[in-house]
Amino acid sequence: MQRLADTDRERSTTESEQIIFDSLRWLGIDWDEGPGVGGPYGPYTQMERLPLYREHAERLVREGRAYRCWCTREELQGQREALKAKDPKAEFRYPGTCRDRRDEPAGPSVVRFRTPTAGALTYRDMVFGEVTTPNSAQQDFVLLRSDGIPLYNFGAVVDDVTMDISIVARGRDHMVNTPPQIMIYEALGARVPGFAHLPMMLNQKGAKLSKRDGAVGVFEYRDLGYAPDAVLNYLVRFGWSHGDQEVFSKAELVQAFNWEACGRGDGKFDAKKFLAIDHEHLKSARLVPDDEYARRTVPFLHARGRTSATEEAVKRALYMIRERATTFADAALRLDFVFRDAPEVDPEAARKFLGAEGAARLAGLVLALDGLDGSAWTEPALEACMSAFLAEKGLEIKDVAQAARVALTGKTASPGLFQVMWVLGRDATLARLRAGVELGQRA
């Protein structure tokens, strides 16, 4: 179920909502009921559920569990500042001005919860265990704003109750909301759901992650070329463990996840570890099948200007970069040379490997390779042909490999030579090698 907390009219926009929905979908997290989809517990956006909150708030007022408060925001703010001026360390609490008020003045009012003044509240957190908070730590918090829009704690609880929610799982920063929420469940006479709080992911400095900490949104990793399952894997495995296993498919995650194995200590985000997990996924055809790999890589190739790249062609070339590429964007970078008419030769690489001597050897190689016809253009045949050529010339593969690599790919680092030749095909291979020979002769 997807439920939207859109009661903050400032922050909740169509764009922000869209980002939430799209991020979740991209991660492969879907829902059966929700905004736009409908379902038996709708409506699913809080702004469409306003009558429900009002109804529950009125009931609590009627039963004496809550009361109306006519104190204005300005009055409260004034009191807050006055206290702060007197004692900077003091904590401002609503003084209970309207708690026992009998009259009902005109003008806007909020609904406040009547919190117990003594005692303590204990609940059993599914990951932290027993947590006890003195009721004195609570104040008469607001349930419903003067405009009838509920505050988070109230809206969430009314929704949980009316939507039969069984487990509330969220970040540890919500732990302080739990006691007031439980008070509301109980005042409403509702079953209290299970609560599971999860440790937080902090930045490298150990503070709450924010936009200033670089890439923190799901979409940023999508754009960086991460695999959705790898993102999910890193996120879920963060603060949860399953023995020594750390690479999981989405299905395995769903199967293995449990609250008991969740850790309690906060952790720091580690970009390198995250990348390594993505690399593990991209290396595995089980985790990222060829079709998906090609489908996700093509857009990155197009973005690089390699518009001739097709899924079919990428799928065929993929095997030679499987172990090397850490992201789909990286895969596009490594496959780039395949989809160019001619490789973009790195001048430094050419200077080093494509001199007169390199050209001469390449020329010999071209001659040898030219003897292979199209139907014999296979990796083993290519390798055998190379061996014969080397034997005849009394050379070692070291002596020609780099020159050939630069001529074929433009770079000094690439997939295996014979893989490159096979992927490029006979015509492109010979053409590039000949171009390399010319380049070397001119040098």
Next chain:
RNA sequence: GGCCCCGUCGUCUAGCGGUUAGGACACUGGCCUCUCACGUCGGUAACACGGGUUCAAGUCCCGUCGGGGUCGCCA
């Protein structure tokens, strides 16, 4: 400051009274090798500190220190 939570290598973590404290990432030495990777063998590196309890404590209890969360008519 009040209230709540946390504390094993740099990082993510295993450990649930008796372990040479394990794995992964990162770093690093070797091997493999046509380059880069992959793979593989090895290395550096941790129980915050102090008291208890116990024959025995990373594991249980208390305290100290350190870190984090939260104190709104935000979520």
